[in-house]
Amino acid sequence: MELSEYVQKGFQMLADPGSFDSNAFTLLLRAAFQSLLDAQADEAVLDHPDLKHIDPVVLKHCHTAAATYILEAGKHRADKSTLSTYLEDCKFDKERIELFCTEYQNNKNSLEILLGSIGRSLPHITDVSWRLEYQIKTNQLHKMYRPAYLVTLNVENADSRTYPEISFSCNMEQLQDLVGKLKDASKSLERATQL
Amino acid sequence: MLLDLSEEHKEHLAFLPQVDSAVVAEFGRIAVEFLRRGSNPKVYEGAARKLNVSSDTVQHGVEGLTYLLTESSKLMISELDFQDSVFVLGFSEELNKLLLQLYLDNRKEIRTILSELAPDLPSYHSLEWRLDVQLASRSLRQQIKPAVTIKLHLNHNGGHNTNILQTDPATLLHLVQQLEQALEEMKTNHCRRVVRNIK
Numbered sequence: 001m002e003l004s005e006y007v008q009k010g011f012q013m014l015a016d017p018g019s020f021d022s023n024a025f026t027l028l029l030r031a032a033f034q035s036l037l038d039a040q041a042d043e044a045v046l047d048h049p050d051l052k053h054i055d056p057v058v059l060k061h062c063h064t065a066a067a068t069y070i071l072e073a074g075k076h077r078a079d080k081s082t083l084s085t086y087l088e089d090c091k092f093d094k095e096r097i098e099l100f101c102t103e104y105q106n107n108k109n110s111l112e113i114l115l116g117s118i119g120r121s122l123p124h125i126t127d128v129s130w131r132l133e134y135q136i137k138t139n140q141l142h143k144m145y146r147p148a149y150l151v152t153l154n155v156e157n158a159d160s161r162t163y164p165e166i167s168f169s170c171n172m173e174q175l176q177d178l179v180g181k182l183k184d185a186s187k188s189l190e191r192a193t194q195l
Numbered sequence: 196m197l198l199d200l201s202e203e204h205k206e207h208l209a210f211l212p213q214v215d216s217a218v219v220a221e222f223g224r225i226a227v228e229f230l231r232r233g234s235n236p237k238v239y240e241g242a243a244r245k246l247n248v249s250s251d252t253v254q255h256g257v258e259g260l261t262y263l264l265t266e267s268s269k270l271m272i273s274e275l276d277f278q279d280s281v282f283v284l285g286f287s288e289e290l291n292k293l294l295l296q297l298y299l300d301n302r303k304e305i306r307t308i309l310s311e312l313a314p315d316l317p318s319y320h321s322l323e324w325r326l327d328v329q330l331a332s333r334s335l336r337q338q339i340k341p342a343v344t345i346k347l348h349l350n351h352n353g354g355h356n357t358n359i360l361q362t363d364p365a366t367l368l369h370l371v372q373q374l375e376q377a378l379e380e381m382k383t384n385h386c387r388r389v390v391r392n393i394k
Contacts, residue, residue, distance in 0.1 A: 077337045115335040122344065122361040128370050130377040134389055140312040143271040145394060147381055150316065151374070153347075155360060166358055168349050170319035172381065178322055179374045185324040185343050186367050192326060192341075 001072045003086075010065020011090035013058060020062070023050050025096060028059070029103050032066035037110045073104065074111040120159060127154040149175050196272055198263070198280035205284060207259030210252055212286050216293050218246070219260075223297040226261040230308050260297075267298050268305040317356060320348040327361075343367050 013019050020028065031045045046059055073083060080101050087097045131150040137143065152167040170178065200208075211219050225238060236250075239257070243250035267277055277298055281291050322345060329340035342361050349356040362370070380386060 075335055077335075112335060116332070116338060116340065118334040119332045122359055125345070125360050125362040125366055125370065127366075128373050130374065132377060132380050132386070134386075134393065136393065138310075138313040141269055141306060141309040144310070145390075147386070147390070149377060151319075151377075153360070166347070166360075168317040168319050168347075172378070174319040175374065175378055178319060179371060179378060181322045181324060182367060182371045182374070185326065185345075186364070186371055188326055189341065189343065189364050189367070 001076050001078065001082075001086075003069065003072060006061075007065045007068050008090060010062045011069065011087070011092070014062045014066065015087075015091040015093070015096065017093075019054065019058065022095075024054060026099060027051055028062055029066060029100060032063055032070060033103060033107045033111075035063070036067055036070060037107060037114060070104070070107075070111065071115070074108070074115050077112075080105075117158075123155045123157050123164070125153050126156050128152065129154070147172060151175070151178075196270060196276055198266055198270075198272065198277075200263075200280070200283070204259055204262060207255035208263065208284055210248075210256035211260070212290055214246060216289060219290065219293055220297075222257050222260050223264075223293075223301075226257055226264060227301050227304070229257070229261065230265070230305060263294070264298060264301060265305055265309065268302045269309055271302075271306070274299070315352060317349040317351040320350045320355070322347050 014025065014028065027048050027050055028046075031048075034045050035041050046063060051059060069086075072078075076082075083101055083104060084097055087100060092100070129152045133148055133150065135144045135146050135148050149170050149172070150167065151170065152165050155164050155166060157164065211222070221242075225242075229235070236254070239250040239254045243253045246253065263281075267280075272280070274295065277295055278291065281294055286294070324346070325344045327342045327344050329338050329342065331338055341364055343364070345360045345362065347358040347360060349358065
């Protein structure tokens with residue numbers, strides 16, 4: 001994990017009971033996780049009365065340092081020993097290390113989900129709807145008498161947040177072909193998970 | 196159901212008994228070819244020269260024949276109805292038989308061509324799939340994220356569209372389940388009754 005001097009300095013300040021008493025430390029730590037994981041969080045996350053006595057510049061520095069470290073740790077799937085080692089180097093006492101690791105453990109899943117959802121991906125199929133019709137005639141062709149399906153795939157574009165739809169028609173044989181191929185894919189998936 | 200032939204149409208077709216059956220058969224072949232690929236006026240000129248008539252006459256004859264075949268195919272009229280419709284033209288027994296044969300031989304193909312004129316949605320062509328597992332990304336390492344990548348080929352207005360899409364295993368199972376239900380629907384009593392009774 002590559003961590004800058006800025007982060008290290010922030011943590012060193014956070015380690016100091018003179019700058020941050022136990023209560024303030026816990027509050028700041030929670031604020032850091034909240035900023036990252038709570039979609040509704042904003043700057044007001046640091047607006048706690050028990051943090052008012054601390055210099056706002058120091059507060060922001062430590063908050064940023066903590067958030068940066070949390071992201072890096074999440075990205076690299078850091079385990080408890082990695083966390084402990086780094087925090088020891090920053091002069092955290094045992095109690096604060098325990099607190100940090102516990103808080104990290106509590107939020108690990110949400111953190112990994114958040115990090116996993118960032119990135120480019122192909123348009124993602126979310127649902128399908130279908131319609132079965134019986135075609136009788138057109139103005140060019142009478143006495144058709146054949147069934148046809150209209151299939152619509154609901155698609156989600158993660159980056160552009162658009163939801164285009166892909167619609168197409170098919171007859172019975174074509175739909176059987178489509179379903180057959182999708183079933184092959186899901187059987188392959190089942191087999192792969194058993195390896 | 197009888198075909199309703201206009202006076203103008205009957206006039207155009209009146210050219211057919213004036214040439215021998217081989218020529219009528221050839222006109223029939225040209226008519227279907229024009230339906231497949233579009234018309235080619237040069238063919239009319241060549242034929243006109245050989246038959247010693249104006250190219251307009253040839254064109255009308257072929258077009259009249261084309262319209263006769265397409266209308267009959269569109270309405271899917273029975274052999275008997277076709278014969279009765281053509282009877283009013285007062286052609287010879289031989290010519291009538293030839294026209295009926297032309298109709299029956301080409302009906303299926305002409306109906307296929309006519310079906311392509313309908314309002315068109317993209318239609319399914321084929322599908323390819325691939326199983327992927329995402330192992331890492333810039334923002335998260337050590338992942339095991341299975342995904343199914345799908346290449347959906349569609350036809351539209353003569354052109355070919357390709358859509359590359361992805362889905363997760365749970366959604367894939369959901370898609371299969373939903374579409375299997377769609378297929379099952381055709382076998383229900385309701386659908387069977389409709390298909391049986393609307394003819």
